[in-house]
Amino acid sequence: MRVRVRTRCFPKSPAACRKGTAGPMPRPCGLQESVRNNLIDDAKARLKKFDVGTRYSHLSPSKYSVLLPLLARGEKLYLLFTVRSDKLRRAPGEVCFPGGKRDPVDADDTATALREAQEEVGLHPHQVEVVSHLVPYFINVKVSSVNFLLQLLHPSPTIMDFLLG
Numbered sequence: 797m798r799v800r801v802r803t804r805c806f807p808k809s810p811a812a813c814r815k816g817t818a819g820p821m822p823r824p825c826g827l828q829e830s831v832r833n834n835l836i837d838d839a840k841a842r843l844k845k846f847d848v849g850t851r852y853s854h855l856s857p858s859k860y861s862v863l864l865p866l867l868a869r870g871e872k873l874y875l876l877f878t879v880r881s882d883k884l885r886r887a888p889g890e891v892c893f894p895g896g897k898r899d900p901v902d903a904d905d906t907a908t909a910l911r912e913a914q915e916e917v918g919l920h921p922h923q924v925e926v927v928s929h930l931v932p933y934f935i936n937v938k939v940s941s942v943n944f945l946l947q948l949l950h951p952s953p954t955i956m957d958f959l960l961g
Contacts, residue, residue, distance in 0.1 A: 861908035862895030
C-alpha cells in the first residue's frame with residue numbers, strides 16, 4: 797500500500813504565506829491534546845449507553861460482524877467508510893463499513909470484525925478499542941444476523957493524514 801504523506805505549512809506572516817516561505821507547522825500543544833482526549837472520553841461515555849453486550853446472542857448465531865470505526869482528529873469524530881472495488885461480483889462500488897462473514901477460527905463477533913477490518917483496510921487489532929456492541933440487524937432470524945461494533949481507532953498520525961486526506 798502506498799501512503800501519501802502531506803506536509804502543512806504554518807506561515808510566519810501573511811506576506812510569507814503569499815511568497816511561499818512559510819515555516820513548518822508547530823507540534824500540537826497540550827491544550828489541543830486535552831480537547832482531543834475530552835472528545836474521546838465524551839464519545840465513549842455516550843456510545844457505551846447503546847452497548848447491548850451479549851443480550852441478543854441467544855436469538856440466533858451471528859454470521860456477520862461489521863466494524864463502525866471512529867477516528868478522533870482535532871475536535872471532531874470521523875466515521876471511516878470503505879468503497880468496494882468495481883471488480884467485485886457482489887455489490888461493486890458500494891460504500892460500506894469493514895466487516896464480513898464469521899470464520900470458524902473467530903472466537904466471537906469482535907474477533908470477526910477485527911479480522912475482517914485487518915484484511916480489508918489493514919487495521920491492526922492493537923489500534924482498536926471496542927466501545928460498544930449495537931443491536932444486531934436480523935436478516936432472517938433462522939439464517940443470520942449482522943452485529944455492529946462501534947470502535948475507536950488509534951492509528952499513527954501518518955495513517956490519520958492518509959485516511960482523512
